[in-house]
Amino acid sequence: xxxxxxxxxxxxxxxxxxxxEPDEHQLPNGLRLLVLDLPGQHVLSVRVALxxxxxxxxxGTEGSTLLMARALDEGTARHTSEELxxxxxxxxxxxxxxxxxxxVHLGVEVTGRHLGTALEVxxxxxxEATFPDTExxxxxxxxxxxxxxxxxxxxxxASLQFVRTYFDERDRPHTPLGGDRDSVxxxxxxxxxxxxxxxxxxxxxxxxxxxxxxxxxxxxTVAATLGGWAGQARPPGPPGPARRAATAGxxxxxxxxxxxxTELYLGRPGPDRRTPHGWGTYQALGMLLGGSPHARIDRxxxxxxxxxxxxxxxxxxxxxxGLTVVGGSVRAxxxxxxxxxxxxxxxxxxxxxxxxxxxAAADFVARTAPGRYxxxxxxxxxxxxxxSDGLGPRTxxxxxxxxxxxxxxxxxAAWDEVLAGPPWxxxxxxxPGYAEGxxxxxxxxxxVVG
Amino acid sequence: MPxxxPVHATTLPNGLRVVVSEDHAVPTVSLTLWVDVGSRHEVSGRTGLAHLFExxxxxxSELVAEGEHMSSLMAQGGRANATTSFDRTAYVESVPTxxxxxxxxxxxxxxxxxxxxxxxxxxxxxxxxxxxxxRQRYDTVPYGSALEHACRLVFPEDHPYHHTTxxxxxxxxxxxxxxxxxxxxxxxxxxxxxxxxxxDVSPTExxxxxxxxxxxxxDATVPRPGRTAPLPPLAGTPSLDVVDDVPSERLYxxxxxxxxxxPAFLPCAMAMDALASLSVSRLQLRLLRREESVSGxxxxxxxxxxGTSMGLLVLDVSDGVDPALxxxxxxxxxxxxxxxxxxxxxxxxxxxxxxxxxxxxLAGFDERADLLARAxxxxxxxxxxxxxxxxxxxxxxxxxxxAAAHWLQPGAAATIRYRRGATASxxxxxxxxxxxxxxx
Numbered sequence: 001x002x003x004x005x006x007x008x009x010x011x012x013x014x015x016x017x018x019x020x021e022p023d024e025h026q027l028p029n030g031l032r033l034l035v036l037d038l039p040g041q042h043v044l045s046v047r048v049a050l051x052x053x054x055x056x057x058x059x060g061t062e063g064s065t066l067l068m069a070r071a072l073d074e075g076t077a078r079h080t081s082e083e084l085x086x087x088x089x090x091x092x093x094x095x096x097x098x099x100x101x102x103x104v105h106l107g108v109e110v111t112g113r114h115l116g117t118a119l120e121v122x123x124x125x126x127x128e129a130t131f132p133d134t135e136x137x138x139x140x141x142x143x144x145x146x147x148x149x150x151x152x153x154x155x156x157x158a159s160l161q162f163v164r165t166y167f168d169e170r171d172r173p174h175t176p177l178g179g180d181r182d183s184v185x186x187x188x189x190x191x192x193x194x195x196x197x198x199x200x201x202x203x204x205x206x207x208x209x210x211x212x213x214x215x216x217x218x219x220x221t222v223a224a225t226l227g228g229w230a231g232q233a234r235p236p237g238p239p240g241p242a243r244r245a246a247t248a249g250x251x252x253x254x255x256x257x258x259x260x261x262t263e264l265y266l267g268r269p270g271p272d273r274r275t276p277h278g279w280g281t282y283q284a285l286g287m288l289l290g291g292s293p294h295a296r297i298d299r300x301x302x303x304x305x306x307x308x309x310x311x312x313x314x315x316x317x318x319x320x321x322g323l324t325v326v327g328g329s330v331r332a333x334x335x336x337x338x339x340x341x342x343x344x345x346x347x348x349x350x351x352x353x354x355x356x357x358x359x360a361a362a363d364f365v366a367r368t369a370p371g372r373y374x375x376x377x378x379x380x381x382x383x384x385x386x387x388s389d390g391l392g393p394r395t396x397x398x399x400x401x402x403x404x405x406x407x408x409x410x411x412x413a414a415w416d417e418v419l420a421g422p423p424w425x426x427x428x429x430x431x432p433g434y435a436e437g438x439x440x441x442x443x444x445x446x447x448v449v450g
Numbered sequence: 451m452p453x454x455x456p457v458h459a460t461t462l463p464n465g466l467r468v469v470v471s472e473d474h475a476v477p478t479v480s481l482t483l484w485v486d487v488g489s490r491h492e493v494s495g496r497t498g499l500a501h502l503f504e505x506x507x508x509x510x511s512e513l514v515a516e517g518e519h520m521s522s523l524m525a526q527g528g529r530a531n532a533t534t535s536f537d538r539t540a541y542v543e544s545v546p547t548x549x550x551x552x553x554x555x556x557x558x559x560x561x562x563x564x565x566x567x568x569x570x571x572x573x574x575x576x577x578x579x580x581x582x583x584x585r586q587r588y589d590t591v592p593y594g595s596a597l598e599h600a601c602r603l604v605f606p607e608d609h610p611y612h613h614t615t616x617x618x619x620x621x622x623x624x625x626x627x628x629x630x631x632x633x634x635x636x637x638x639x640x641x642x643x644x645x646x647x648x649x650d651v652s653p654t655e656x657x658x659x660x661x662x663x664x665x666x667x668x669d670a671t672v673p674r675p676g677r678t679a680p681l682p683p684l685a686g687t688p689s690l691d692v693v694d695d696v697p698s699e700r701l702y703x704x705x706x707x708x709x710x711x712x713p714a715f716l717p718c719a720m721a722m723d724a725l726a727s728l729s730v731s732r733l734q735l736r737l738l739r740r741e742e743s744v745s746g747x748x749x750x751x752x753x754x755x756x757g758t759s760m761g762l763l764v765l766d767v768s769d770g771v772d773p774a775l776x777x778x779x780x781x782x783x784x785x786x787x788x789x790x791x792x793x794x795x796x797x798x799x800x801x802x803x804x805x806x807x808x809x810x811x812l813a814g815f816d817e818r819a820d821l822l823a824r825a826x827x828x829x830x831x832x833x834x835x836x837x838x839x840x841x842x843x844x845x846x847x848x849x850x851x852x853a854a855a856h857w858l859q860p861g862a863a864a865t866i867r868y869r870r871g872a873t874a875s876x877x878x879x880x881x882x883x884x885x886x887x888x889x890x
Binding site for chain 2: 002003004005006008009010011012013014015016017038039040041042043081082085086088089090091092093094109110111138141142145148149151152153154259260261292293294299302303304305306307308309329330331359360363364366367368369370371373374375376377378
């Protein structure tokens with residue numbers, strides 16, 4: 001039996017690593033193609049991002065972009081919905097479709113030998129989707145069921161109430177990306193066809209990542225499929241405004257009598273990824289405030305008080321500006337003291353942040369990067385997110401370089417800027433019996449919504 | 451298609467099994483310590499202890515301060531986590547290659563020398579955190595009690611799977627510091643543990659480091675419980691109606707299945723696929739797409755080691771539809787699958803989906819380490835990760851039909867019906883009611 005080593009081992013410095021750089025191709029129809037060979041990644045990840053901001057939806061049809069994206073594989077000129085399902089599933093093709101602030105994103109996971117089929121189906125859906133009445137009606141009903149489920153989930157309910165409270169009602173972000181009950185219920189196949197007709201390859205991005213050793217013709221295959229899709233000649237413009245409501249500095253309680261925990265959701269203005277402070281600065285800030293059980297928040301609320309399973313903090317970038325967000329659930333009878341303690345923790349000025357915690361947080365973000373980007377899907381997701389946001393593939397590597405030399409002063413300045421901005425919008429979902437004292441926390445007026 | 455992930459397995463003199471898969475794609479290493487202790491190892495009156503240890507293992511050990519395990523790894527770019535299930539507790543880390551030795555040293559300290567740091571204060575605090583975890587994950591979300599109800603209906607009262615991993619809050623409240631110390635000694639030791647390492651390191655280096663930091667661990671564990679006799683398919687169609695404030699009326703049909711190591715398990719899992727997991731599955735085609743009597747349907751085969759596994763069919767009933775009609779339709783399809791077997795499309799889609807999702811799971815170091823540890827601990831052979839897809843392809847339509855006919859018939863289902871109503875009228879387990887405030 002070996003003897004015990006009581007001396008703590010030294011850590012060797014991390015090995016060199018850079019975010020992998022894809023090859024870039026311009027397809028004749030205006031799509032930009034990024035291809036990255038990652039040996040050993042036997043499932044290939046394909047991503048397509050097309051400009052179609054939800055802010056360009058006709059008022060009253062909010063959610064039409066998301067429903068259109070979801071209905072792309074529900075019938076084409078050549079195949080019915082069921083035929084498409086069989087075609088994709090017999091080839092093990094996993095398909096995803098969504099919508100965001102800037103537009104539509106489609107994703108496919110597929111083994112190398114079925115890449116050709118996957119790209120053909122993807123192209124057929126983009127070019128020839130027909131949006132049959134029965135399928136659209138079914139998807140709309142499912143979306144309404146999803147909305148009901150979101151309303152019943154305290155975390156999802158809090159986030160819905162937050163956008164309603166925080167964003168100016170004149171702007172699209174005031175309404176959930178997927179629309180609300182009224183707008184979704186009114187959607188027709190014609191609404192979806194109109195959104196579909198506005199899709200353009202120009203300014204769009206295709207990303208293909210994975211082990212390409214068995215698909216040497218991958219670029220030609222993409223060019224022959226997605227590259228042949230015509231679409232609209234000109235893409236729609238950039239996303240509309242996302243202004244903060246003049247009344248956002250307040251507290252809103254969504255009553256849920258008897259709920260064993262209260263969901264807390266706090267938000268205020270934050271940066272976008274082009275911030276002069278550097279995006280990495282905010283990644284480190286999020287970590288040291290609310291990124292782990294020993295971060296500033298959970299060190300107290302979880303580990304000292306036992307009031308929560310975890311409260312997280314972070315930053316959500318948008319096209320212009322973004323959000324600082326803090327959220328989690330706390331024991332119902334500790335609602336007021338937990339919120340008070342949380343606000344106290346978050347009020348720490350930049351000068352109160354320490355050298356050691358900044359270094360640890362920055363090192364964590366920088367040194368976890370190789371592991372975070374170890375799979376084809378993670379690399380593809382990052383690439384498409386960067387390019388959709390107008391940034392280049394080198395952004396990750398540049399952010400990591402910034403993190404290596406990040407100073408406590410830089411982080412302090414970034415946090416002070418957040419604190420100097422407009423105050424918190426606070427949403428609580430929980431038992432109103434534990435809401436006493438909220439008005440005394442200096443968070444502005446308290447209102448209760450159904 | 452046979453897979454060829456390199457696998458190097460060995461056992462240290464103290465009984466610790468070590469399995470290594472070298473891969474230099476990125477300069478990191480992922481490791482899993484898979485401990486053969488889960489909720490099935492708990493005794494009546496002391497449930498929830500296995501999961502509580504998942505928390506206590508981060509509260510410090512003889513040479514490591516409270517919270518330091520995680521913070522010292524994170525400062526090096528490491529991530530650490532742990533999960534507990536019916537059968538095992540898994541401790542996982544992902545670190546830059548140069549921090550592997552630190553990770554193994556930290557693991558050696560907590561897996562061998564936890565008790566000096568396991569104090570009443572730590573116990574009390576983490577008990578509170580677990581109560582909040584239960585509230586967040588089970589008590590405050592719709593249908594959060596479903597798995598607990600399913601286990602009670604599917605497994606008899608004295609069965610190891612009759613209770614779920616979160617356990618009873620009354621049991622946790624009653625657990626003494628001595629109970630927790632005894633539980634740790636009984637279950638944590640080199641012979642009950644598999645170390646799996648995947649990534650930028652050679653088997654030789656791993657073995658040297660594992661020997662240096664885990665080779666001294668001594669074993670004081672009690673013998674693993676013998677396997678419980680396999681249970682036959684359910685009889686008597688037990689059911690439970692739960693009236694609650696839920697967004698949709700929902701049905702759970704719960705089945706007993708063979709143990710995950712039984713060759714009959716895989717055909718059952720593929721029968722669940724044919725029923726509901728895929729868009730081409732019969733319940734999706736009929737109920738979701740054509741009749742539109744449900745807004746969602748899914749199936750899962752929860753593979754368990756102790757004699758009997760569990761299969762679940764979950765259906766969200768569309769507004770305005772009588773759930774009884776949905777139940778009848780499901781019964782018809784269960785009978786049809788047992789009589790005629792899967793369609794060609796269902797079988798081919800199940801194979802193709804399993805292939806892609808297995809390869810996706812193996813794509814990252816973390817999950818590959820987890821699957822290698824599972825293969826070693828559960829199947830007794832790490833090469834199972836390379837063989838699994840061949841096993842899937844070898845399953846015939848007739849085997850799927852037989853599996854459905856034996857295990858997945860209407861008479862073998864336990865049914866939970868969530869009905870919409872203003873208040874929870876379900877008889878919550880006594881011990882949960884009894885302690886709603888006891889642990890505060």
